[in-house]
Amino acid sequence: MGEFLTDNIKTQEYFLNMGPQHPATHGVLRLLLQLNGEIVENIDMDLGYVHRSIEKMCEHDTYQQIIHLTDRLDYLSSHMNNEAVALAVEKGLGIEVPDRVKVIRTMMSELTRFASHALWYGVNAMDIGAITPFMYGFRERELINDIMEETCGARLTMNYNKVGGVRYDLHPNFQKKVKDFIKHARKKLPDYDAVLSNNIIFKKRMKNVGFIDKDNAVLYGLSGPTARGSGVSCDVRKVHPYSAYDRVQFNEITFTEGDSYARYRVRIREMWESLSILEQLVDNIPEGDYKVKTKAVLKLPEGSYYQKVESARGEFGVHILSRGDKLPYRVKFRSPNFANLSALNKMAKGVKIADVVAILSSIDIVVPDIDR
Template sequence: MEETLMDIDLKDKEEYIVNMGPQHPSTHGVLRFETCLQGEKVKYIIPHCGYIHRGIEKMCEKLTYPQLLHLTDRMDYLSAHINNEAVSLCVENAMGIEVSDRVKYIRTIFAELTRIASHQLWWSAFGMDLGALTTFFYGLRDREKILDIFEETTGTRLIQSFITPGGLMADVHPNFQRRIKEFITYFRKKLPEYDQLLTGNIIFRERTKGIGVMSKELAIDYGVTGPSGRGSGFHCDIRKIAPYSAYPFVKFNEIIFPEGDTYARYLVRMKEMWESLNVLEQLVDNIPQGQIMLELKAIKAPKGEYYQRVETARGELGVYIVSDGGPSPARMKFRTPNFSNLFIINKIASGHKIADLVAISGSLDLVIPDIDR
């Protein structure tokens, strides 16, 4: 049976148990924090997940590889392209095929655009969690430009299902490169505005500096990856450790801050947006010619077990396929970044005020459907 705080004998009658969620606006989804409070202080937290469990791993077993891709979009919906890419790379590795350089470049461009769009939305929502509503409108205004680039090529804005095993669903739109270049110049001007609005703000700094400190050891113990892990000085960028797609061809820095507090996690994401713009600039003019979709008779992984990991906007996504040689997997397992990132919250938020809990959970950048799958 699941242990809840209700079962724990409360010796101190000053303690209260408060549910934050599942419909709390700053949990960004249906997640419940069972919070034990002593006055305004958080004593400990038990996160409860499963409110948006859809059984995606089990559903994948009934579908062929191209079909199951559209389910992976719906895990971490803010990194839809990268989730598609992870499954595609895993299936391609299993089949022993390699896509053309053109496909690799376009996939990486889409992945970096996704990363920027995801960080923009996170920045908007993080400001809003801390009481600065303006950031929400500014972030979404700039995110719209990326969504337009997606929509023009893929036809949809949030969940694209564009990257498939063997290549891409279609070639990019003729306006693709021009729009990205326009976006790079536009967003380079807007990013300093973000810093003036929020990063420098005294209220924001007071609320984030020294709050929710996560040591490097703790991050490694709990498997906290992505910007949250790098904010604690944990070298965990899969793009650097095990480069895939077009990442071996580009130069970029892995952003690491050793402080480990909420402000450091914030700065990692802000700096990552600059790095992603650099990566885009290196790729967008050099897209080589090549085949968009390999001509495959059937997409079947040979019998065996395969694993592929990629870096999404939130951390390390691992795709594990057990195949019996058929057109669909015998078992599919996703190692999602948010699941690992969530459970650190009891360690780092205990002892802080309840308002800081909102700042800490915001800085972990949780996407709830990715936790529950």
């Protein structure tokens, strides 16, 4: 604690708790702000409020049973998390899934990504003080939730993937509903820009706030839209294509500004890309089986297997260490949110308290994924 004399006013450094019950931290995350007046000097992050020891629980579950636990990590991109585990185990067992499964998985991932970004769009606006965009974001998300509920059986924790395919075949209404959704979303997305992206207050709150340059973004291990806002080309879908991403055309969105507004624009543009991927696949779902027959007891050969996917927030990785047993010896999840949050201190140094909320919101964290 140091004392300062600025403009003949004696000030003192002090600490402020943000959280663990602060609505802008999207869960239970405690930030200890070290302040000088209203200027943030340093941020200490206190994690672990929603720690459920999921990695340890995985050591007691078989490979089919692990998948449903990953729903509970980053619950807004649960489908990608499921897919990562399924792909890792399939890689270890040498299972080649049918084309239909690959396309279904890709479509579901993109729907989930859109839903996640739509929710983030609303929540981001809400953090900054606008209520209306929240309703618009949830309107589109609700349509996707309906599609998910009809095909997967749940709205949030879909648990749709399994080792060797997916759990159910697509619902007969799926194609029609996705087409309707694409048409609807293409009409509504320009509203997003009119209401929020071009709004002068929003722009002033987001532009030149929370800057992180390209080198530091790489240094901190950022991934996903947070890194792409700083010009790092890191889209796993492009760099290491999995499932059906090698057969669709889409652009990797990067902006070089590195501020909160760039991260915002990356996500808005990614929604458009998701729609274009869905449009390419919705009429080209190959016929075939939706799963391959696997053994009742899966035993992964001894060794370590790593599979990464692009979740809505960045690179989600699964590292399975097997000793040839039916249970994994160790499972490690590489969560994008943990790395993204670690850069908050760098981004928020020297800004005002209110900007911390805007920056935290622009990173788009999901706390259960950080604590695991």
